[in-house]
Amino acid sequence: DAGITQSPRHKVTETGTPVTLRCHQTENHRYMYWYRQDPGHGLRLIHYSYGVKDTDKGEVSDGYSVSRSKTEDFLLTLESATSSQTSVYFCAISDRTERNTGELFFGEGSRLTVL
């Protein structure tokens, strides 16, 4: 199994509070991704990173920011959590080539509930 750890695995927070989810990898893969899982939508890309300090937005990036100061860590921050951000968040990594052929390896998910 690919070495991917997400923390926390479960979190309950209140509307308006900041939340940071961490994704840690031991595979030295260049690419890291944050997805959210919602019924009827599958997995939607929030942000991704293609290297240290190199990040880009996905299709549902509003309300989220990311940082990658080290190869192994990719942080997802909700500056002011809203109830619509209640979801399960998955981190994924890949060693993809320029042509996106590398398969994704997923973490176990972080369940966030915003009250």
Add this chain to the structure above:
Amino acid sequence: ILNVEQSPQSLHVQEGDSTNFTCSFPSSNFYALHWYRWETAKSPEALFVMTLNGDEKKKGRISATLNTKEGYSYLYIKGSQPEDSATYLCVRDYKLSFGAGTTVTVRA
């Protein structure tokens, strides 16, 4: 097609029967198509990564085909077993956003 679309959304299969379902995607500037299997309470796992038009890949009783010119891929399950029950996701390369998946339930 602007996004990745999967159909049907769900299907029920009798044990032993074969089935297939579709992933449709934008065909322009194609690089790769991925298929993932997602079991309940687990994380998605890769089945196939397909890059060439006409590609066919197989893993056990599961196989996939790819048509990059018309923008579709089929996933086939031969002789379905209860352990094949899962959601099957496809994703095209561009910013790697997934289709909503096809949820397969195999009845014993």
